[in-house]
Amino acid sequence: MEPTPSGQHGIRLHCDRCGYEEEYRRLLTTCPQCGWVTMPQYDLAALRQQPWTAQVAERERNLWRYRELLPVRHPEALRPMGEGWTPLFRAERLGAKMGLQNLYIKDERQNPSGSFKDRQAAVAIAPWWSRG
Numbered sequence: 001m002e003p004t005p006s007g008q009h010g011i012r013l014h015c016d017r018c019g020y021e022e023e024y025r026r027l028l029t030t031c032p033q034c035g036w037v038t039m040p041q042y043d044l045a046a047l048r049q050q051p052w053t054a055q056v057a058e059r060e061r062n063l064w065r066y067r068e069l070l071p072v073r074h075p076e077a078l079r080p081m082g083e084g085w086t087p088l089f090r091a092e093r094l095g096a097k098m099g100l101q102n103l104y105i106k107d108e109r110q111n112p113s114g115s116f117k118d119r120q121a122a123v124a125i126a127p128w129w130s131r132g
């Protein structure tokens with residue numbers, strides 16, 4: 001992830017329990033102050049100014065299209081296996097039963113192992129892939 005000239009990536013990690021915040025520069029899953037889970041917060045205006053956002057639409061259709069938003073240190077070392085970019089299907093009848101006019105279901109069976117877990121697993125091990 002390349003920082004902007006101002007040093008801002010447009011992503012901050014936030015703790016809902018104690019309010020701790022820091023700019024996303026390291027993998028930090030728990031709050032250093034209270035141990036609660038940190039969550040990313042995205043500054044969309046700052047992200048739009050990142051040079052990579054203009055390239056997203058031209059990239060390969062998979063999870064790694066959005067790699068700058070994921071905890072990956074060396075995206076050049078990734079070996080995509082087709083994770084992500086699974087189809088959305090409109091579920092009209094189920095939506096009608098639920099009182100929803102536009103209900104869509106993401107078909108995660110189209111991932112490499114046929115599981116919705118492929119996305120999380122790919123991101124979880126990405127830092128290991130990209131070492132060295």
Ligand SMILES: [Zn+2]
Binds near residue numbers: 019032036
């Ligand atoms: Zn905290």
